[in-house]
Amino acid sequence: MSEPKIRLRGLAKSFGPKLVLDGVDLDIRAGHSMVILGGSGSGKSVTLKCILGLIAPDAGTIEIDGRDVATLSRADRRALNDRIGMLFQNGALFDSLPVWENVCFKLLAQKRIARGAARDRAAEVLAQVGLAASVGDLYPSELSGGMQKRVGLARAIAAEPDIIFFDEPTTGLDPIMGAVIDGLIVDCVRRLGATAVSITHDMASARRIGDDAAMIHKGRIVWTGAAASLGQTGNAMVDQFARGEREGPIEMELRK
Amino acid sequence: MRTPRRLDRVLDLTAALGRGVIAMLRGIGGVALFAAEALSHVVRPPFHGRLFLRAFVEIAWFSLPVVALTAVFTGMVLALQSYTGFARFNAEGAVANVVVLSITRELGPVLAGLMVAGRIGAAFAAEIGTMRVTDQIDALHTLSTDPVKYLVTPRILAGTLALPLLVVVADILGVMGGWLIGTQQLGFASGAYLKATFDFLQPWDVISGLIKAAAFGFIVTLMGCWCGYTSGGGAQGVGRATTAAVVASSILILAVDYVLTALMFSR
Incomplete structure (x- = not known):
């Protein structure tokens, strides 16, 4: 088996007395799309933030292309970030900048493109996510939720990264717009030949965008397998989660 | 039974005090590292x-009306107060000197600093705070951009350079406010008032105020960005x-004003 693109081993993280990640082990294959499933507070977002370098884990290793990211210098970490794209749950667009500057932010910040050429590049990338070039002149506050997600996607792919992260890409969208965004994600990831990592609790979305899937529960990976098999994995936890059943091994922590 | 209970209370109080001191030291250390x-x-x-130019215009140009109004009214009040006060010992002639010294050395920089703290410190804290809670700062990281370099450095540099300019304007308008009251209400001859003003004024009076202004500009923008x-x-x-930025900036301005005054004018 070839070397995984991203390898997590024994990843642990606590916030005060609360243990959020309790030894996460996960391999993500190069050029494939991995979906990490899990309920609210299960540690999905923290895992993603650890890989992105936004949170330092308390223990464990994160390897990308065989290199332990904890040992990277600041310059090497920046170089790694240059190859990473990220779509945030709420878009996280810069509201002081017009859409075209948001889309080409990384290219402009690294002076990989002149400001004049950036408008054309933004129009090109906006077209890839189904938006007209005229949207480039609007500000994020003038866009609908679905359009903000598309602009966020355009920003994530504008620098042609080889790893793309998606944080709950369909949350807050109607089912049709959710399917549209999923379709765009699949198209973009295939076109770039990128490795994708998505976190979601939307099962339809997970099946549409994932090649592989992993389930995280109480800070541990409890199952990995093919995304297509979700709902009939034979793992009681995953099947309960996929079917959205109240009864099963996963018990919601409700105060009675 | 009484003694252990009393001991518990003392220990609780000591622990609470200790936690407060540690939190304060941690805060000071955090701000110092952030500034560095x-x-x-x-x-x-x-x-x-x-981004530097945008912040500079925001601070220097858009704060101009509020700083100008504050300076004019302060100069006018100062002239009136010092005239009525000094009249008690026949020293009304010192009004022009008092106005120019108070404005350039002290009131110009301090009042401009406090006005800018209310306007800019609050705005920076709200803007950057909103970026923090909407993941925009995390997004900067993922876009290979250092958030401190992008958001903080241009603002701090702009504040440190813009406030002295605002204080030059405040000095001129403050003296003008005093002159206006002195000549229109208190009966001073215009030429004599201005001669008394400029004869008495030393370059160091103005320069010391500008040094203070640069320090206050640094404090206001640093605390706004940090909060x-x-x-x-x-x-x-x-x-x-936002509240913390304004309160911390205002207190620090007054404290640093004392320290700088002691350093520059103590004999």
Whole structure:
């Protein structure tokens, strides 16, 4: 088996007395799309933030292309970030900048493109996510939720990264717009030949965008397998989660 | 039974005091490291000139009306107060000297600093705080951009350079306010008032005020950025950050004013 693109081993993280990640082990294959499933507070977002370098884990290793990211210098970490794209749950667009500057932010910040050429590049990338070039002149506050997600996607792919992260890409969208965004994600990831990592609790979305899937529960990976098999994995936890059943091994922590 | 209970209370009080002191020291250390990092980017490319200019215009140009009005009215009040006060021992002639010295050395920089703290410190804390709670700062990281270099350094540099300019304007308008009251209400001859003003004024009086202004500009922008950068807890957290930025900046301005005055004028 070839070397995984991203390898997590024994990843642990606590916030005060609360243990959020309790030894996460996960391999993500190069050029494939991995979906990490899990309920609210299960540690999905923290895992993603650890890989992105936004949170330092308390223990464990994160390897990308065989290199332990904890040992990277600041310059090497920046170089790694240059190859990473990220779509945030709420878009996280810069509201002081017009859409075209948001889309080409990384290219402009690294002076990989002149400001004049950036408008054309933004129009090109906006077209890839189904938006007209005229949207480039609007500000994020003038866009609908679905359009903000598309602009966020355009920003994530504008620098042609080889790893793309998606944080709950369909949350807050109607089912049709959710399917549209999923379709765009699949198209973009295939076109770039990128490795994708998505976190979601939307099962339809997970099946549409994932090649592989992993389930995280109480800070541990409890199952990995093919995304297509979700709902009939034979793992009681995953099947309960996929079917959205109240009864099963996963018990919601409700105060009675 | 009484003694252990009393001992418990003393220990609880000591522990609470200790926690407070540690939190304060941690805060001071955090601000110091944050400031050092922001300043280190002043000499490390890439530079964000466009963001510096935007912040400079925001601070220097858009704060001008409020600083100008404050300076004019302060100069007018100062002339009236010193005239009526000094009349008690026949020293009305010193009004022009008192006005120019008070404005250039003290009131110009301090009042401009406090006005800018209310306007700019709060705005920076709210803007950066909102960026923090909406993941925009995390987005900067993922877009290979250092958030401190991008958000903080241009603002601090702009504040440190803009406030002295605002104080030059405040000095001129403050003296004008005094002159206006002196000549129109208190019966001074215009030429004599201005001669008394400029004969008495030393370059160091103005320069010391400008040094203070640069320090206050640094403090206001640093605290605005720090409070916003470290905010959390949604809209309520941003509100708290905004209040903290204004309160901390105002107190620090007054404290640093004393320290700088002691350093520059103590004999």
